[in-house]
Amino acid sequence: MQKVFERPKSLNDRPFHYCPGCGHGIVHRMIAEAIDELGLQDRTVFISPVGCSVFAYWYFETDNVQAAHGRAPAVGTGLKRANPDSIVISYQGDGDLASSGTAEIIHAAARGENFTVIFINNAIYGMTGGQMAPTTLVGQATSTSPYGRDPKFAGYPIHISEMLATLKAPRYIERTSLNNVANLSRTKRAIKKALDMQNKGEGFTFVEVLAPCPTNWGLDPNESIDWMESNMMPEYPLGVYRDVKTAEVKS
Amino acid sequence: MKVLMKGNEALSEAAIRAGATLYFGYPITPQNEIGEYMSRRLPTIPGGAYIQAETEVASINMVYGAVSTGRRAMTSSSSPGISLMMEGISYLAGAELPAVVVSIMRGGPGLGNINPEQADYFQATKGGGHGSYRMIVLAPASVQEMTDLTVLAFDLADKYRNPVMVIADGNLGQMMEPVELKDSYPNNYDHSDWALTGAKGRKGHTITSIYLDADEMEDYIHKLYRKYGEIERVETRHEEFLTDDADVVIVAYGIVSRVVRSAVELLRAEGIKAGMVRPITLWPYPKAVLRKLADTAKFFLACEMSMGQMVEDVQLSVEGRRPVYFYGRSGGNVPTPAEVVAAVKQRM
Numbered sequence: 042m043q044k045v046f047e048r049p050k051s052l053n054d055r056p057f058h059y060c061p062g063c064g065h066g067i068v069h070r071m072i073a074e075a076i077d078e079l080g081l082q083d084r085t086v087f088i089s090p091v092g093c094s095v096f097a098y099w100y101f102e103t104d105n106v107q108a109a110h111g112r113a114p115a116v117g118t119g120l121k122r123a124n125p126d127s128i129v130i131s132y133q134g135d136g137d138l139a140s141s142g143t144a145e146i147i148h149a150a151a152r153g154e155n156f157t158v159i160f161i162n163n164a165i166y167g168m169t170g171g172q173m174a175p176t177t178l179v180g181q182a183t184s185t186s187p188y189g190r191d192p193k194f195a196g197y198p199i200h201i202s203e204m205l206a207t208l209k210a211p212r213y214i215e216r217t218s219l220n221n222v223a224n225l226s227r228t229k230r231a232i233k234k235a236l237d238m239q240n241k242g243e244g245f246t247f248v249e250v251l252a253p254c255p256t257n258w259g260l261d262p263n264e265s266i267d268w269m270e271s272n273m274m275p276e277y278p279l280g281v282y283r284d285v286k287t288a289e290v291k292s
Numbered sequence: 293m294k295v296l297m298k299g300n301e302a303l304s305e306a307a308i309r310a311g312a313t314l315y316f317g318y319p320i321t322p323q324n325e326i327g328e329y330m331s332r333r334l335p336t337i338p339g340g341a342y343i344q345a346e347t348e349v350a351s352i353n354m355v356y357g358a359v360s361t362g363r364r365a366m367t368s369s370s371s372p373g374i375s376l377m378m379e380g381i382s383y384l385a386g387a388e389l390p391a392v393v394v395s396i397m398r399g400g401p402g403l404g405n406i407n408p409e410q411a412d413y414f415q416a417t418k419g420g421g422h423g424s425y426r427m428i429v430l431a432p433a434s435v436q437e438m439t440d441l442t443v444l445a446f447d448l449a450d451k452y453r454n455p456v457m458v459i460a461d462g463n464l465g466q467m468m469e470p471v472e473l474k475d476s477y478p479n480n481y482d483h484s485d486w487a488l489t490g491a492k493g494r495k496g497h498t499i500t501s502i503y504l505d506a507d508e509m510e511d512y513i514h515k516l517y518r519k520y521g522e523i524e525r526v527e528t529r530h531e532e533f534l535t536d537d538a539d540v541v542i543v544a545y546g547i548v549s550r551v552v553r554s555a556v557e558l559l560r561a562e563g564i565k566a567g568m569v570r571p572i573t574l575w576p577y578p579k580a581v582l583r584k585l586a587d588t589a590k591f592f593l594a595c596e597m598s599m600g601q602m603v604e605d606v607q608l609s610v611e612g613r614r615p616v617y618f619y620g621r622s623g624g625n626v627p628t629p630a631e632v633v634a635a636v637k638q639r640m
Contacts, residue, residue, distance in 0.1 A: 083492035086360075089500075098498050104488040106360050107500035109383050112353040115345070119357025120488065122341040123314055123365065127490055145353070148346035 049073035051082045053102050062262025064161060064219045064252025065094050068228070072130065072159065073101065075233035079240060085128045086120050088113045091141075092134040093167040111142025114149035117156045128239060129156035135176040136166045139199050146201070153210030153244045157235045160201060160247065163254040164273060171257030175199040178276055183257070198276060202249045206282035212244035214283040218251040220269050224279070243286065251277055294470040299438045299460065300325035302471045303394060306439035307366055308333055310446045311479035312392065313340035314365035316354035318347055318373060321406040322462035323396035326368040348373040352380030352393070359384075359391045360499050362487030364446055364479060368394035370462075371412050372403065375420075381455050382421030385516070386501030390449035390481075392442070394458045396465040399624050407624020408462030410546060413601035416459050417575040424513050426520045428456040428527065429574040431545040435469035441572070443477045450481035452523055459574065461597060463547045463626070523576055530578035531570040534560065538567030540636055541585050543606050544595040545571045548627065552595055555632035566636060574602070582609035591615040591639060595632055598622055615639075 048054060052073035057066040076082050085103040089095055091110035098105030104127075108116040113131040121129045138146050138160050146158065165183055166172040172185040176198050180189040202216045213235055217228040228250055235246035251273050253265035260268055297305070304326050307315075315330040327344065334340035345351040351367040358365035369377060374395045384391050397412045399405040414420075416429045428448050430441040438460060445456040486497055503509035531549075534556055535541060544552040549570040559566035569585070571578050582592070591614050594603035600618040607616045619635035621627045 084490040086488045086490065095502060098500065102491070102496055104491050104496050105498040105500075106357070106488055107387075107498075107502060108356070109353060109379055112349065112356075112380070115350040115353035116357035116360075118343065118350075119314070119316065119354035119365065120360060121357075122343065122354075123358040123361040123363045124489060127361075127488075144346045145350055148350065152343075 049077045051076040051085070051102050052100055055099055057100065058096060059093065060256040062253055062255035062265055063093070064163065064250065067219055067225065068159060068161060068250055068252065069097065069100055071229040071232050072132070074229065075236050076103070078233060079236055081128045081236060081240060084126060085130065088116055088129065088131045090133040090137040092137050094132055094134065094161070095168065097132055111137050111140070112145055113137070114142065114145040114154070114158065118149055118152070118154050121154060121156050125155070128236065130236070131156060131158045133158065133160055134167065135160070135162045135164065135174045139175040139201050147205070150205045150211050150245050150247065151208050153212070155239055155242055155244055157239050157246045158248070159232065160249040161252050162249055162277065163252045164198070165254050165257045167254055167257055178272055200277065202247065202282045205247055210245055211247060211283050212238050212286065213246040215281045216249040216251070216277060216279050218269065218274060218279055219253065220251070220266050220274065294472050296468050297435060297471050298325055298466065298468050299435045300396065300465040301329050302435050302473070303438040303442050303458070304329040304333070306442045306473060307392070307446070308337070309473060309475065310364065310443045310477040312364040312366050312446060313337050314358045314363060315367065316343050316345050316351045316358070316365070317367050317369065318345050318351050320370045320373045322398055322408070322465050323368050323370050323394070325465070326394060348376035349379065352377040355391045356380055356384055356387070356389060359389045360488045362483035362489065366392040366394065368396065370396045370398045371400045374412060374415065378415070378421040381427060382423050382425060383501055384455040385421070385425035385427060386423065387499050388453040389455070389499065390453050391455045392445045392449055392458065393455060394442070395460070397459065397461045399622070405624055406462065408547065408626070409598060409622055409624065410461055410548065410596050411598040411601065411622065412459070413574065413596070413598060416457050417577070425516065426523070426575060428452070428454060428523060430456065430458050431572060431574050432458065432460055432464060433546055433549045433570065435464070435467065435471045438464060439471055439473055446479070448527060452519060454519070459546070461547055527573060528576040528578050529572035530581055531572060532581065533568040533570070535567035535569060535585060538565050538585070538588075539590045540564065540566040540593065541582070541589045542566060542568045542593045542595055542632065542636070543571070543582070543602070544568060545574060545602065548595055548597055551627055551629055552632055554629035555636070558629055558633050559636060564636065564640070571602070577605045577609070579605070579609040582606060583611065586610045586613045589614060591617060593617045593619060593636060593639065595627060595635070596620045597626060
């Protein structure tokens, strides 16, 4: 019998600890598939952030390092400069990347560091229990914006892909979503494209993935997809924000 | 052959010759010569890299990434910048990574000033960062020692997989003295059993410091403390000057030890039996030598460029058996030998 679907080599057989309907497991699998398809497994160093994916290293059959909150792009800079032949993947959520780690992500991008950042944007803090994130939508209720995010004192959501696209060094920036099969395919293609560019030494690559968090949104997985489509996707338009081969090659 | 070099530059060259060709740092006075020197030298060395990081927080995390590959890397800063690195130092200790951090102390607290002080002793030796960890702390007293102890710092970091701090003050960083450097220093530690070089022909390696289970976390902390115990037994370093018959033992480290050396000579010339203990490792602290001297000395005087921080370790070492006094200056003022002599006489 022909085998048509199997676990990627770069992913081990440990069951994910993520909640039902969470986006992390889907994106983990896509990254592992892309690593396999590009033949990068034995050169990959995967950086786990602080957040629900702090234990991402449980799942990847690669070298792994866990970074302090928000600091993954600095850790990635050190890894890549010390060993330019490695393939470095920084996997970060919105609290980690868009709040604690804004300095690190902006400057890694501005330097055109030759590694790949996968940014999971679910508009909320997951691991700490559903607090307001920098990406939380106006009016969205969280455990620290119980009356809904009020721009009068909590400001407006941060659009990281758009901000990074103003820089000259980044090679590739795309925002995708996990809301339907077509966008899952686009997400996988974007991740693979980013890793391929890194492998060719073309510079900084960034894929922002809009992802559901049913547990902290207080919705079931299907309702979460509907909420993403009607609320998150209008705020965070999908698409390629930068695909320019002007950055100086780093390695 | 001896050459005349500034402390900060001599230290930088020693680090390079010890194989630390990766440097990450952020400008702050009075240690800018280190970053400037590295930015000139490292791009000319194969495999070398210099990055001016966006913050000290990023610097220490770049070091965290770089040393994860098994290569030697370092950062440097001064007091307010070292404060920002404390998170990263805790992570380095928690993940058992070998890294060297150079701290060229200035005046504080707050923004303070750019004058030399020794007021970051607590920060360096008593934690600073969060959690149960220890950092080896080396305190040079000359430009020659700025180089020798930097080389030692890399060796100890590699040997114990632990962060090591070389701590000096603005004087030592800025002053020029003759120094002898070797062409290169050994760098032969094998990190292939844990370094992140890509899982080629082996299982993946993981570097982390998170242990959710209470027993697992406690076991891990106990493992770290067995290592720290070994470091205390094996790596404690100090220098003694005229302590054999000393009634008065003055304890000082770094630049202050040079002032105290002169003060001891002045006191001896007046017939007062003074001596000095100079801790070279601030952690581990040379407790045993001070405890032994308490058998014969009449009193101890800790002398620092602070309001009194190391003095607490002298008190702990002496265990209340003899009086322990303190004399210090701060704000960037350096005690003079005459001041130290007067401080001793006042307590006799």
